[in-house]
Amino acid sequence: MRRHCFTYGSLMCADIMAAVCGVELAGEPATLADHRRHPVRGEAYPGMVPAAGAAVSGVLYRDLPPDALARLDAFEGPQYVRVTVHVQLPDGAAVEADTYMFRPERADELLPGEWDFDRFLREGKARFQHQYMNTHCR
Numbered sequence: 001m002r003r004h005c006f007t008y009g010s011l012m013c014a015d016i017m018a019a020v021c022g023v024e025l026a027g028e029p030a031t032l033a034d035h036r037r038h039p040v041r042g043e044a045y046p047g048m049v050p051a052a053g054a055a056v057s058g059v060l061y062r063d064l065p066p067d068a069l070a071r072l073d074a075f076e077g078p079q080y081v082r083v084t085v086h087v088q089l090p091d092g093a094a095v096e097a098d099t100y101m102f103r104p105e106r107a108d109e110l111l112p113g114e115w116d117f118d119r120f121l122r123e124g125k126a127r128f129q130h131q132y133m134n135t136h137c138r
Helices: 014-021 066-079 104-109 117-136
Strands: 003-007 027-039 046-064 080-088 094-102
Touching: 003 027, 003 066, 014 046, 014 066, 014 117, 027 094, 046 066, 046 080, 046 104, 066 080, 066 094, 094 104
Parallel strands: 003 094
Antiparallel strands: 003 046, 027 046, 027 080, 046 094, 080 094
């Protein structure tokens, strides 16, 4: 069964998502209410946790094949758990999607403040691709 996936960090980049999933996917803007994304200590990517009143802007990819989700599960690793959420599209529609939440027992790895996607694109994406894409996306 195909599932939708809400991404909020490095996977918002279509090229990274395609490399991880093994298939090109079209993304669209979406928002997840009552959550916040934080920088992860020593990493270019964020972790997302529940936070009342906050919201995370991200990208929704629709209709991922099962093998793409299996690849995502492997890529995300032990810091994350896949959960089902409801995201909102710009037109107000709600869509059920899977996303990867940072595990509560690893919360000490999260830094205060909001993770910055534009900064990731400028300063972290190349390092991220070098560190993670060559190792995890074969």
